[in-house]
Amino acid sequence: MDDLEFRRRLFADPSDEQLIDEAEQDPAKKRLLDEAQDFDALLGNALNVPVPDDLQAKLLKNMESESDTQSSENVVQLSWYKRFTVPIASAASVALAVMVYFSTVVPTPLYAGEHALEHVYYEESALKLSKEVTLQVVNEKLAMLGGKLESLPGKVTYATFCNFKGQRSLHLIFQSDHGPMTVFIVPSESNDYRQGDTQFNDDRYSGSINKGANADTILVAKLGAPLDKYQGEVNDSLRWL
Amino acid sequence: MTQKQKRYESLVQVYHTELYRFAYWLCQDPTIAEDLVQETFLRAWRSLDALQDEKAAKSWLLTILRRENARRFERKQFDYADVENDTLVDTKSTALDDEMEQTVVQRQISRLAPEYREPLLLQVVMGCSGDEIADILELNKNTVMTRLYRARNQLKEALTNVNESAKGASN
Known part of the structure; x- marks a missing residue:
């Protein structure tokens, strides 16, 4: 060289x-x-300018605040369909369940009596309730169906909206002389459930259906209770607006 | 602390001093240099997953910093006029003690054309090899070596002239 x-x-x-x-x-x-x-x-000495003391700390702090915002940014940055994956899946399965329910249930004969009995068994524990529900509370609920009760032949211990074969209805229990008696007040907007006999029973309960212009009244009580008498009393006190 | 945070911390520890000095000589302003380094590490943090090999970290950080610096020029071209550089030498004492000598060297470095200064900074401040510099600056290695030679040659000549004029003035 x-x-x-x-x-x-x-x-x-x-x-x-x-x-x-x-x-x-x-x-x-x-x-x-x-x-x-x-x-x-x-040259090296000349180039070695002093470095700010707090630079390293700043750089680490920047990262920390960045990783805080990054995690929230990540959520925002998700595509709209990804954000809603779970709710959409849930909604889809609910929709499917509803479709399946109607496709299977609606065409089959709707025996109101059977349904009433099932309903009573399903909420059997409600029969044991003893705390009084005032008539005012009952009527506040009934008003939403467009009805009003003047009185009931016994202390009301249960009053709730429920789904009676797809029909929004009022589910009442009052204490009769013959034990707790269940009343379903089902507006007659849909006739889907109105098949089957007006009298029904199994080995524990019997029931009767009173078909009215505005609503049907379904009573369920222990076998042997004078249902006709109570049907009369309930329907006499029931007013429709 | 996550694995990612640990990687980031070690990058900061190892490179922040050198990167600051490189940035300082690139823009010749301590405030801008600090901003550049902060922005560089912020971007590095955001895309840290892209850095597969820690050996490539230095080149990677330098590439980010140079890009950030270029962006600065896209936004606004600050013209730090040479007024300061041109006047300082003549007004100072002619005695070249160590501190004075360093100031003179710094002044000459800042006067180097960017294409000569940058490879020199990469070599002396960042400790990059000729191949690494070629990679970062996207030049071929021969060009890089020629520029390094010229950078030192110009500095040497300029400093010799300063020394001689200083000696001449003291006579």
């Missing part, structure tokens, strides 16, 4: 291993090498 080439490469990179090796053999080159390395040390 001639002096010119050596010098060129030295000025390009004073720590070039090959040059350092070559300088070992040649005192003139060694002198050039030392000079170049001293010069680089001078």
Whole structure:
């Protein structure tokens, strides 16, 4: 390597291993090498400007606040359909269940009596309730179906809206002389459930259906209770707006 | 602390000093340099998953920082006029003590054309090899080595001239 080439490469990179090796053999080159390395040390010192003390802390803090916002940004950045994956799936399965329910239930004969009995068994624990529900509360609910009760032949212990074969209805229990008696007041907007006999029973309960112009009244009581009498009393006190 | 946070912290620890100095000499303004380094690490954090090999971290960070610096010029070209640089040497004492010498060297470095200064910064401040510099600056290695040679040569000449004029003035 001639002096010119050596010098060129030295000025390009004073720590070039090959040059350092070559300088070992040649005192003139060694002198050039030392000079170049001293010069680089001078440059290095000049370039080593002071770094702000708090820079490192700032950089770490930036990351922390960024990762805080990043996690919330990530939620926002999700595509709309991804955001709603779970609710849509739930909604779809509910919709499917409703479709299946109607496709299977609606065409089959609707035996109101059977349904009334099932309903009573399903909420059998309600029959044991003893706390009185005032007539006012009953009427507030009944008003939503457009009706009003003047009185009931017994203390009301249960009053709730329920679904009677897809029909929104009022489910009442009052304490008769013959034990707790269940009353379903089902507006006659839909005739779907109005199939089957008006009298029904199983080995524990008997029931009767009174078909009215505005609503049907379904009574369920223990076997042997005088249903006709109670049907009369309930329907006499029932007013429609 | 997550794995990602640990990686980030070690990157900050290892590179923030060198990157700040590189940024400082790139823009020659301590405030802008700090902004550049903060922005660089912020971007690095956001795309840290893209960094597969820790050995490539230095080049990766430098690439981000250089891009950020270029963006700054797209936004607004600050023209730090050479007024300061041109006047300082002549008004100072002619005695070249160590501190004075460093100031003179710094002034000459800042006067280097960017295409010579940048490879020199990468080599001396960042400790990059010729190949790494070629990679970062997207130049071929011969060009890089030539620019490094010229950068040192210009500095040497300029500093010799300063020394001689100083000596001449003191005579």
